[in-house]
Amino acid sequence: MAISKKAARGQGKEGRGTTVVADTPLTVDTSHELNAQIIRLLQQDGRMPYSTIAAAIGTSEGTVRKRVRQLIDDNIISIQAEALPEAFGYAFNAMTFIKVGKGAEIDPLIARLNAIPEVFYLIMTLGRFDVGVATYHRSHEDFRAFLATHCYGQSDIGEIETSMVLKVHKMRLQWDLRDSTVREALGGRGKAS
Numbered sequence: 001m002a003i004s005k006k007a008a009r010g011q012g013k014e015g016r017g018t019t020v021v022a023d024t025p026l027t028v029d030t031s032h033e034l035n036a037q038i039i040r041l042l043q044q045d046g047r048m049p050y051s052t053i054a055a056a057i058g059t060s061e062g063t064v065r066k067r068v069r070q071l072i073d074d075n076i077i078s079i080q081a082e083a084l085p086e087a088f089g090y091a092f093n094a095m096t097f098i099k100v101g102k103g104a105e106i107d108p109l110i111a112r113l114n115a116i117p118e119v120f121y122l123i124m125t126l127g128r129f130d131v132g133v134a135t136y137h138r139s140h141e142d143f144r145a146f147l148a149t150h151c152y153g154q155s156d157i158g159e160i161e162t163s164m165v166l167k168v169h170k171m172r173l174q175w176d177l178r179d180s181t182v183r184e185a186l187g188g189r190g191k192a193s
Contacts (some may be wrong), residue, residue, distance in 0.1 A: 034059065038067055039077060046079050085120075090136035093165035094143050096151065097129035104156035106130055112156070118146055129161065 037057045041048055050064040057064075071077045085093070098113075100106050106124065113119055113133055121134035137143040143164075151160050 034063075035067055035071060035076075038064060039071070042068070042077065042079065085136040089138050092137040092139055092143055093168065094135050094137065095163045095165060096133045096135065096147070097125075097161045097163075098131040098133065098151070098157055099128070099159035100130045101154070101156050101158040104158075109156040113150070116146075116150055118142075129159075 034057065038053055041053050041056060050061045050068070054061040054064045068077075068079075072079070085091075098109070100109055110122065110124065110131065113122055113131070116135075118135040118137060119133055120136060121132075123132045124130065125132050135143070135146060137146060143162075147160070147162065151157055
């Protein structure tokens, strides 16, 4: 069976990224390069209009819109506003490392900490401590009150260590889309579109 130029480019009725050989469907994701270009531009400016992205990468606005929707649906990207804590008076940033108390379970502890509004980053770790908690506060006194209310004297907490963040040098997550592992993940998740 011959493959049409349209099907070879992934634009035939079989769908983008799909090639048919000898009546046997063979899914080949050829979309990861275009997706990588779109993500690269959105990492620079998450509000960049689809028309600007389309012009920059040489495709249609509709293709960009469809790809972005698919990337969001496949949980590859999210587009959201990031409020800067300092703009709302939260100038004090701290890290608290927690060792789970003897006989306590980690999941209920994490659920309890997750419900605290000041907590913006909560991780389970291996090593000396079990949990890492990043928080923002309006002042040192607010941080002290956070520790007194949520950490000191709690039966699910065995030990804590705190660190005050003096300066944030980088608080931005951007993937190097040239990395082969990242490119492989980009090409291998979700449906080809």
